[in-house]
Amino acid sequence: MHVLITGGAGFIGSHLVDLHLGRGDKVHVVDNLSTGSRDNLASHLDRADFHFTEADIVTWPSLDEAVGWADRIYHLAAVVGVFRVLERPIDVMATNIAGSERLLRAVDHCGWRPQVLLASSSEVYGPRVDGCLREDMDLIVQADAPPRWNYAISKLADEAFALSYARTKAIPVTVVRLFNTVGPRQRxxxxxxxxxxxxxxxxxxxxxxxxxxxQSRSFTDVRDTVQMLDQLAGCATTDGLIVNVGGNHxxxxxxxxxxxxxxxxxxxxxxxxxxxxxxxxxxxxxxHRCPDLTRLHGLIEYRPQWTLDxxxxxxxxxxxxxxxxx
Structure with missing residues (x-):
């Protein structure tokens, strides 16, 4: 399988690289290294089945070619991290939304339909105080939308683009709302x-x-997260899916x-x-923030193996x- 990973030099993306190369797939990573690092990919850089491109997803001239090569695409490229979100609120909105729309447009134009997994965030639920958060809940955007919520708004826009492309352009897409992934290579x-x-x-x-x-959170080890993302990518449908991914402890x-x-x-x-x-x-x-995992567990068999300890x-x-x- 040919796998394209945007943001693949980052924390989660580099673990996806490990997973797919470990099973014999060919992997192409594009990352502008704003938060990712070559060090995360160091053991793979000389492999014939791996290719790394340092570029911004918003302006990368070879995006169409890479999308046309891919059987599966993980779209993780985004401005992330609370400090960066607060310091660069305009970049968060412009980069995250433009990058996702450009990728989906390239998939539409490539002539065939790779599986697409688009990374969203539990942040889209906004300032809810409910129990476990379900994918079919109404979402909350705080009045006046302070910079704290720009990331959530950008990810919600990405979700809307993904579902629109799935339903009008027959692109097989799964949107994953990630909850507090932790583990090696996170900074x-x-x-x-x-x-x-x-x-x-x-x-x-x-x-x-x-x-x-x-304040409370539910944490999931990245090595479990990438196994779940892999299985979910295989569930991609032209109806579009939104799935919580994480732990519920x-x-x-x-x-x-x-x-x-x-x-x-x-x-x-x-x-x-x-x-x-x-x-x-x-x-x-x-x-507090904890996912309802009913939909996830109805789609895939994998269950987390790593405890927080x-x-x-x-x-x-x-x-x-x-x-x-x-």
């Missing part, structure tokens, strides 16, 4: 909490909790901090930072190995 500098906590715990530094820490950020300290055998204290201090501006957080242990060991090698 804390863009606002991701788990790698930040792990690095701080290993170093013995204070764990910085943004807000009061009572919630943990508060305070509990997560304590868990990281415990697993690292650390004596790090926990410090709480007001959002205005952490992000440099007012920030509206979500009290196992992921934390693995990440702690990797940080210590890097520090020992430096």
């Amino acid at each position: 804390g500098r863009y606002g991701m909490v788990v790698p930040r906590f792990v690095s701080q715990a290993v170093a013995g530094d204070p764990l910085t909790v943004f807000g009061d820490g009572t 919630e943990i508060s950020i305070n509990e997560l901090a304590e868990r990281a300290i415990e697993r690292a055998g650390s004596s790090s204290p926990v410090e709480h930072l007001p959002y205005e201090v952490a992000y440099g501006q007012e920030y509206v957080d979500i009290p 196992a992921t934390l242990d693995d990440l702690i060991a990797r940080v210590r190995h890097r520090e020992g090698a430096s």
